[in-house]
Amino acid sequence: MRDWLTDRPAPAVCHHGPKRHGTDPRPGGPVARAAERIQSPAMCDVHDRPRVLIVDDDAQMRSLFARLLNDDGYLVDVAADGASAIEAAGARPPDLVLLDVLMPGVNGFEVCRRFKRDSATRLTPVVMVTALGDRDSRVQGLGLGADDFLSKPVDRDELLTRARSLVRMKRYTDDLDSAASIIMTLAVLIEARDGYTDGHCHRMANYATLLGRHLGLGDNDLQALHRGGFLHDIGMLAIPDAVLRKRGTLSPDEYELIKSHTVVGDTLCGNLRSLRAVRPIVRHHHERLDGSGYPDGLDGDQIPLLAQVVGIVDVFDAVTTRRPYQEAMPLDHAVEVLRSHARMEWRRRDLVEGFADIVESGRLQTFTTTKESSSQRPDFTNG
Numbered sequence: 001m002r003d004w005l006t007d008r009p010a011p012a013v014c015h016h017g018p019k020r021h022g023t024d025p026r027p028g029g030p031v032a033r034a035a036e037r038i039q040s041p042a043m044c045d046v047h048d049r050p051r052v053l054i055v056d057d058d059a060q061m062r063s064l065f066a067r068l069l070n071d072d073g074y075l076v077d078v079a080a081d082g083a084s085a086i087e088a089a090g091a092r093p094p095d096l097v098l099l100d101v102l103m104p105g106v107n108g109f110e111v112c113r114r115f116k117r118d119s120a121t122r123l124t125p126v127v128m129v130t131a132l133g134d135r136d137s138r139v140q141g142l143g144l145g146a147d148d149f150l151s152k153p154v155d156r157d158e159l160l161t162r163a164r165s166l167v168r169m170k171r172y173t174d175d176l177d178s179a180a181s182i183i184m185t186l187a188v189l190i191e192a193r194d195g196y197t198d199g200h201c202h203r204m205a206n207y208a209t210l211l212g213r214h215l216g217l218g219d220n221d222l223q224a225l226h227r228g229g230f231l232h233d234i235g236m237l238a239i240p241d242a243v244l245r246k247r248g249t250l251s252p253d254e255y256e257l258i259k260s261h262t263v264v265g266d267t268l269c270g271n272l273r274s275l276r277a278v279r280p281i282v283r284h285h286h287e288r289l290d291g292s293g294y295p296d297g298l299d300g301d302q303i304p305l306l307a308q309v310v311g312i313v314d315v316f317d318a319v320t321t322r323r324p325y326q327e328a329m330p331l332d333h334a335v336e337v338l339r340s341h342a343r344m345e346w347r348r349r350d351l352v353e354g355f356a357d358i359v360e361s362g363r364l365q366t367f368t369t370t371k372e373s374s375s376q377r378p379d380f381t382n383g
């Protein structure tokens with residue numbers, strides 16, 4: 001019953017916002033001018049400057065946009081056609097894309113569609129530049145996920161204001177992703193502390209998702225199961241090594257300490273919107289149907305379904321993993337352990353049989369034999 005991984009350096013963040021520096025509402029007043037400067041990317045360290053990708057087949061337009069945005073502090077990349085834009089975004093991920101609609105070859109709609117389908121760029125704001133009054137293009141762009149529109153001829157102030165607003169939102173999203181990544185990293189550190197449960201979090205994430213899919217759960221639940229598989233034991237961070245790694249029998253006090261990992265983990269996840277759906281899993285994965293589990297002694301349907309799913313795969317992974325004090329149990333024996341839990345009314349029989357079906361049909365084989373196959377980190381960027 002332990003967890004784990006993934007690491008990604010937090011993106012540098014440029015904090016804009018006049019609220020931190022004053023509330024003077026007078027247009028053109030000293031505070032207002034200061035606020036405007038603070039909102040400008042030019043205030044940020046060069047390594048922190050937002051990057052904008054300008055895509056237009058018209059060299060004059062590219063040059064105009066590039067000059068305006070460069071003067072406002074952005075790092076600027078330009079592309080003269082759709083194919084070059086996709087290549088440039090792959091090489092230097094932008095914080096904002098200004099995208100002309102009408103271009104030869106891969107047009108703006110197709111570029112937007114590809115950006116919004118690619119997990120690496122789907123949260124990058126895309127502003128489509130259309131002809132004034134071109135309603136059809138705007139409707140089509142919206143359908144493809146475009147975030148905003150500008151009409152030609154482009155107004156300088158409108159361009160810069162929209163760019164700042166969209167980049168600010170992009171940075172907030174990056175912050176959220178970074179915070180969640182830190183939590184994931186902490187989970188992996190717990191796995192490293194144990195030293196003998198390597199890969200547990202990845203297997204848990206994959207087992208739980210497999211069972212969720214077998215049960216016909218929707219995408220949001222599957223995402224929560226994947227995240228919950230990683231994070232269910234995040235509260236073990238609060239447990240001292242002497243207790244966590246103790247090989248003998250735990251004293252009553254030590255056992256109470258171990259049990260507290262559920263409540264501590266719930267608290268750790270508490271303030272992250274992207275982990276909201278994971279909290280019930282973290283808190284309740286040790287509850288039992290008959291009310292004999294912890295921390296809240298929930299029974300029956302009071303126990304969230306996703307927590308029950310993770311509870312089942314947690315037991316399965318614990319008994320099928322080799323430990324200093326136990327050999328790894330064969331998969332069929334592990335299934336019998338789960339069935340015994342169903343007979344004792346600790347776990348729902350239908351859920352246990354669903355997982356038994358997955359095991360007995362060989363669908364776990366990939367994860368039990370190839371750790372690398374399950375190394376994908378959870379995605380936290382879509383809530």
Ligand SMILES: [Fe+2]
Pocket residue numbers: 001232233261285286
């Ligand atoms: Fe646990």
